[in-house]
Amino acid sequence: xxFYDESNYTPEQSLGYLVRRIHQLNTAxxxxxxxxxxxxxxxxxxxxxxxxxxxxxxxxxxxxxxxDKGATTRLIDTLEERGFVxxxxxxxxxxxxxxxxxxxxxxxxxxxxxxxxxxxxxxLDGWSQEEVAxxxxxxxxxxxxxxxxxxxxxGLPGFVTVRPxxxxx
Numbered sequence: 001x002x003f004y005d006e007s008n009y010t011p012e013q014s015l016g017y018l019v020r021r022i023h024q025l026n027t028a029x030x031x032x033x034x035x036x037x038x039x040x041x042x043x044x045x046x047x048x049x050x051x052x053x054x055x056x057x058x059x060x061x062x063x064x065x066x067x068d069k070g071a072t073t074r075l076i077d078t079l080e081e082r083g084f085v086x087x088x089x090x091x092x093x094x095x096x097x098x099x100x101x102x103x104x105x106x107x108x109x110x111x112x113x114x115x116x117x118x119x120x121x122x123x124l125d126g127w128s129q130e131e132v133a134x135x136x137x138x139x140x141x142x143x144x145x146x147x148x149x150x151x152x153x154x155g156l157p158g159f160v161t162v163r164p165x166x167x168x169x
Contacts, residue, residue: 015142027041029119030116030119033112033115033116033119034112036115037108037111037112038082039108039112040075042065042067042071042075043075043078043079044109044112045065045067046061046065046067046072046075046076046079047079047084047085047101047105047108047109048109048113049061049064049065050085050099050100050101050105051101051106051109051110051113055099056098056099056100057096057097057098057099058072058073058076058097058099059072061076061099076099079105083102083104083105084101084102084104084105084108084109085099085100085101085102085105086099086100086101086102087099088100
């Protein structure tokens with residue numbers, strides 16, 4: 001049975017609105033932390049992608065942080081100029097350029113990670129461990145379902161899915 005209908009589809013009940021608003025507040029409240037190290041949120045996100053092994057190339061980082069490929073290349077250029085990232089050719093395929101954090105990049109990323117965790121823990125003050133685990137689990141479940149729809153591996157009854165790359169064409 002569907003959850004939404006005309007009686008309960010309001011911004012305060014809309015997943016899209018709530019996720020978007022939380023993202024906006026997250027960015028606004030974290031930006032000063034990143035600015036204290038002379039970084040942007042996108043630069044720090046790219047550094048986290050590298051640090052956590054989610055991505056080791058510009059294209060993979062762009063996908064991971066949902067950022068434009070050209071802008072990601074420029075972002076990595078800036079991080080490299082600042083001594084936070086190093087580019088190396090893959091030994092098995094010299095066409096591939098791998099990215100890694102330098103010791104200075106790791107230091108900055110780790111400092112900002114600790115400050116970010118402190119802020120997140122402040123937002124979750126008053127929540128039980130179980131409540132936080134449930135929220136994270138539900139968000140991961142929603143993300144996975146949405147990703148499966150976007151990938152075309154799961155369809156929605158009565159709904160034609162248009163992938164983002166198809167919408168641009």
